[in-house]
Amino acid sequence: xxxxxxxxxxxxGALLGEDVSMIRKPVEYxxxxxxxxxxxxxxxxxxxxxxxxxxNPYQPRMSFDDDSLEExxxxxxxxxxxxxxxxxxxxxxRYQIISGERRFRACRAIGMAEIPAYVRNADDQGMLEMAIxxxxxxxxxxxxxxxxxxxxxxxxxxxxxxxxxxxxxxxRASVTNTLRLLKLPAKIQHDLxxxxxxxxxxxxxxxxxDPAMQEQLCDAVIREGLSVRMLEEKVRRLMxxxxxxxxxxQDLPDDYCHLLEVMGRYFGNDISLKRSKGGKGVMTIxxxxxxxxxxxxxxxxxLNS
Numbered sequence: 001x002x003x004x005x006x007x008x009x010x011x012x013g014a015l016l017g018e019d020v021s022m023i024r025k026p027v028e029y030x031x032x033x034x035x036x037x038x039x040x041x042x043x044x045x046x047x048x049x050x051x052x053x054x055x056n057p058y059q060p061r062m063s064f065d066d067d068s069l070e071e072x073x074x075x076x077x078x079x080x081x082x083x084x085x086x087x088x089x090x091x092x093x094r095y096q097i098i099s100g101e102r103r104f105r106a107c108r109a110i111g112m113a114e115i116p117a118y119v120r121n122a123d124d125q126g127m128l129e130m131a132i133x134x135x136x137x138x139x140x141x142x143x144x145x146x147x148x149x150x151x152x153x154x155x156x157x158x159x160x161x162x163x164x165x166x167x168x169x170x171x172r173a174s175v176t177n178t179l180r181l182l183k184l185p186a187k188i189q190h191d192l193x194x195x196x197x198x199x200x201x202x203x204x205x206x207x208x209x210d211p212a213m214q215e216q217l218c219d220a221v222i223r224e225g226l227s228v229r230m231l232e233e234k235v236r237r238l239m240x241x242x243x244x245x246x247x248x249x250q251d252l253p254d255d256y257c258h259l260l261e262v263m264g265r266y267f268g269n270d271i272s273l274k275r276s277k278g279g280k281g282v283m284t285i286x287x288x289x290x291x292x293x294x295x296x297x298x299x300x301x302x303l304n305s
Contacts (some may be wrong), residue, residue, distance in 0.1 A: 022223055027193055028079030029116040045084050047114040048095055053087060053104060074104040079190040081107060083148055084116035086156065092217035095119065099155065120156070129157045129167070136168050144193045145204070147181045149191060158187045161261045176257040177203070185211045188218045197221060213238070259283075266296040 029045045085100025097104055098120070106113050136149045137276075153164045165172040181192065181202055188205060191197040201221050205214045217238075221231055252260070256273060262270050267287050275281035287293055 005204050006045060007211050024079060024190060027082055027190060028080065045116050046119050048117050049114055050108055052093055053095050053097060053115065055101055058077055069106055073109045074103060075186045076083065076106050077110045078124060079186055081116055081145065082189050082193060083187060084118055084122060086118045088120055088281055132169050142193045143199050147178050150179050151182060173252060173254050173257050176252065176260065180206055185215055191218055201231055204228060204231050264301065272287055
């Protein structure tokens with residue numbers, strides 16, 4: 001099946017110019033192979049041979065969309081695996097996937113011999129938490145590594161954003177805005193990871209809803225050496241007045257971050273909020289089942305009882 005192309009129109013294409021994909025190189029992980037050295041802590045990335053990894057029999061996802069896997073495989077082939085999978089040691093030379101089975105399948109489909117992975121003891125949450133926090137405090141992490149570490153603390157250590165912010169010594173708003181980087185397309189995450197783009201540029205791109213336009217604007221930054229202010233001006237010219245107002249504020253106040261965190265517990269964090277400097281805005285909630293709505297209504301009822 002032919003992949004659907006995101007058309008931007010001749011005017012936008014002419015303004016942003018040609019593709020700069022030749023500049024991008026696949027990301028690499030330099031940690032030791034798992035066959036050569038055991039991980040020092042749960043924050044280390046190890047390279048594990050594919051034939052030593054097995055799926056998790058308790059994987060909640062029973063089917064994987066072929067077209068989606070093919071697109072992910074194409075992205076990994078071009079950019080490398082940006083976010084390592086997480087595994088636990090099952091026996092002497094066997095590892096079982098904790099999270100990242102889609103990434104594992106895509107890597108295997110393109111013939112990767114080794115896959116970057118975090119190796120953790122599934123029953124040692126406290127040590128894992130300390131290892132990840134220690135990793136975050138290093139000064140040589142790129143923005144995507146920091147965002148992925150935050151996400152691991154939330155998912156694997158069952159921490160709220162507020163608890164995590166306390167542990168890493170950051171404001172909750174800072175944590176929330178860093179996590180938003182993981183919503184960017186894989187190409188843009190790659191460019192942040194390898195230093196072709198700054199966090200300031202990424203914050204501007206987060207204010208653009210269309211992923212295809214985000215990628216085109218990212219290409220323009222790399223090709224033309226645009227500053228953050230120059231990118232803001234380009235976005236201002238491209239977007240309609242309505243869209244421009246919606247992106248007036250990129251960093252949300254603490255109260256708004258708390259609202260997103262609370263609502264996200266019931267809707268899988270699949271919510272977004274846009275707010276202008278004057279306090280007006282809109283919040284979008286995307287739900288996948290009636291059960292999510294019933295769970296949310298039940299929680300409201302408990303608060304009022």
